[in-house]
Amino acid sequence: MSIRAVILVLCLAPTTAGLIGAVIPATGWFAPLGRSDFSIKPVIMFLDQPGIWSSIWLSGFTAITATLLSYVLAMFLLASIYRNGRSGVLFRLISPLLSVPHITVAVGFLFLLQPSGWLIRLLSPWLTGWDRPPDLYIIPDEVGIGLIIALTAKELPFLMLMGLSALSQIKVNDTLDQASSLGYGTYSGWLYTVQPQLSSRMRLPVLIVLIFSVSVVDMALVLAPSVPAPLAPRILEWFRDADLDFQFIAAVGAVAQLVLALLCCLIWLLSGRMMTRLIRVLIYHGLRPNLSAWMCQTMRLAVFTVALLPCILSVLGLISVTIWGFADIWRFPDSLPDDWGYRAWISSADNMIVAGTNSLIIGLASSCLAVCLVIIWLEQTASRRQSTIESWLYIPLLLPQASFLFGLQIVLIWLRLDGLYITLIWVHMLFVLPYVMLSLGGSWRQFDQRYTELSATLGASQMKQFFRVKLPILLTPIMTAFAIGFAVSCALYLPTVFASNGRMITLTTEAVTLATSASRQALGVASFLQMILPLIVFLCCDAIIRLRLKPFRHFRH
Numbered sequence: 286m287s288i289r290a291v292i293l294v295l296c297l298a299p300t301t302a303g304l305i306g307a308v309i310p311a312t313g314w315f316a317p318l319g320r321s322d323f324s325i326k327p328v329i330m331f332l333d334q335p336g337i338w339s340s341i342w343l344s345g346f347t348a349i350t351a352t353l354l355s356y357v358l359a360m361f362l363l364a365s366i367y368r369n370g371r372s373g374v375l376f377r378l379i380s381p382l383l384s385v386p387h388i389t390v391a392v393g394f395l396f397l398l399q400p401s402g403w404l405i406r407l408l409s410p411w412l413t414g415w416d417r418p419p420d421l422y423i424i425p426d427e428v429g430i431g432l433i434i435a436l437t438a439k440e441l442p443f444l445m446l447m448g449l450s451a452l453s454q455i456k457v458n459d460t461l462d463q464a465s466s467l468g469y470g471t472y473s474g475w476l477y478t479v480q481p482q483l484s485s486r487m488r489l490p491v492l493i494v495l496i497f498s499v500s501v502v503d504m505a506l507v508l509a510p511s512v513p514a515p516l517a518p519r520i521l522e523w524f525r526d527a528d529l530d531f532q533f534i535a536a537v538g539a540v541a542q543l544v545l546a547l548l549c550c551l552i553w554l555l556s557g558r559m560m561t562r563l564i565r566v567l568i569y570h571g572l573r574p575n576l577s578a579w580m581c582q583t584m585r586l587a588v589f590t591v592a593l594l595p596c597i598l599s600v601l602g603l604i605s606v607t608i609w610g611f612a613d614i615w616r617f618p619d620s621l622p623d624d625w626g627y628r629a630w631i632s633s634a635d636n637m638i639v640a641g642t643n644s645l646i647i648g649l650a651s652s653c654l655a656v657c658l659v660i661i662w663l664e665q666t667a668s669r670r671q672s673t674i675e676s677w678l679y680i681p682l683l684l685p686q687a688s689f690l691f692g693l694q695i696v697l698i699w700l701r702l703d704g705l706y707i708t709l710i711w712v713h714m715l716f717v718l719p720y721v722m723l724s725l726g727g728s729w730r731q732f733d734q735r736y737t738e739l740s741a742t743l744g745a746s747q748m749k750q751f752f753r754v755k756l757p758i759l760l761t762p763i764m765t766a767f768a769i770g771f772a773v774s775c776a777l778y779l780p781t782v783f784a785s786n787g788r789m790i791t792l793t794t795e796a797v798t799l800a801t802s803a804s805r806q807a808l809g810v811a812s813f814l815q816m817i818l819p820l821i822v823f824l825c826c827d828a829i830i831r832l833r834l835k836p837f838r839h840f841r842h
Contacts, residue, residue, distance in 0.1 A: 629804070
């Protein structure tokens, strides 16, 4: 068995076992619970749950809307600023949100936009006249607008990063120059010539975003309505119910989550195909919509405003999280706390130390393992193009987490592997590895092999070529991929809950628990730690890169 086959087994075996472990109980058969007959009773019980169709609709609506908004804004931003060289500046402004876990963004939105949140405090009482929290339902709202905005703020930087990576594979300037010579304007030229090439390269990242949005649990628990809640949080609720009959309902819910995700992907792909045909029709009829200079400026301003608004709200929310972490007394409508201190830190120190240590160990281990496996995979792949087999590594991201983690936990309990550090690291690695591959694969394949060929002519062995030449040159993308992998691991909620069987806590699980059952100060502490830990790892990786490149700083022009 080849090394690549071993890596595939490590990644696909848990996913396959999890799917089987979810589908079988959904049919009514589960011997450990005394059910040995196949039946449609679990399906009937699932459909009889109050508000189930509202939950399904809410999950699909918020997922498609957030993905569409993120994608359209990312494409408009790239079209507006790519040629003037400002894309890197904009990305550096919003990229720090990549390192912030989803639940931290959700808590920030909660602290900012709820009736007693920081935004209303800043406007009260001098503008609103309120001296007590108003009776308003801002977050969570009935249709999930808050969840959509938070998802957009989190996914927009990711799609921007993937878009910039894809554009590096396209001759954008030459293509737009040719379109301009044929009478097409800036946006029409981009739409007709660049966007079709970009869309095909963005298909996988967009589907990853869409499927994640369908199955998100931690953000939905904080920002989505609870009656009825989206489907994914309800599956977790059924799974935790003491009545064992709800295990079968949860299994059916996991299968329904998978079907819903496939349906959303089908809608997205069909819509994309329809847009492609529409563009061809417009090209065939020679339509050249050229906007005037002031209309282009107005469109750019509108796009920047809409795109940056969720990001600005996220930043304000993160500032609010930090303030709550150090606030002892903060009365409404004061803009800042009356008394600052460390009372919440002292009272929650024991749990936070355990949760932070677990997050650090699991994140570092899973990221190291993922980076090593990806490097081995890429070294074993001679082609510069992504192989068909490689696409199987993305399966854990292309399935709703609840659809196979429910079954995976059943398998882990049966094998007595639940609640172990090695199991948790393994499960985290399933989700970290695809992101590491997305981040590192392009740079690795674009490596100029003449460097190693030159070292070979100087007598270097293959090991020296790899460790003394190739790895140092590729250190920057390797450390970047490692930092991204650590941030992904820190943000994982459902994989941690199911793989540990609730016996191990991380900062993410602690933040979700505190968001529904504890004081804002304790939640602020957990969210602040969860925000700062990936940032520290990013800064450490950047320091390593700078130290490695320091001897060569005199060679820069």
